[in-house]
Amino acid sequence: MSPEITDFVGYGASFFVVLSFVMKDIKSLRIVNLIGCILFVLYGIFSDYLWPIIIPNGVLCFIQIYNLVKKK
Template identity: 50%
Template sequence: MEILGISLTDWIGYIASFFVAISFFMKNIITLRIVNSIGCIAFIIYGVLIDSWPVIATNAIIVGVNIYYLFIHKTTRVLADEVKP
């Protein structure tokens, strides 16, 4: 399937690249990690479609790191709020 002469697989790759690139412009670290994760998930789909394990593995690890830090950040913020007088 092609859209504007570009395969659907390539479109997914372009969309993934867009989200990863735009994540670097985010000032808020939570927003950055969420937008970056969206791009990485799209790259995982792209990697599956082109049968590229390096693309799949790298982006799966990055999504895992983003999820880990989002959870830690949330937990740290909740604990910090409890300590405030």
């Protein structure tokens, strides 16, 4: 993947994670944070497998999905 696209994925991930901190509704917060975490996982993969980014964000993805499904 080109470095420019990889950078945009990283910036997008950062945007969604920061945006999740200003959300008041917990369901919206989890969805927005999940998008950010997924983008961070993709960023880590596109950046030659940066495991310190992939592992925690992958775990957070599962936590967010679990909590979203559990709440229904």
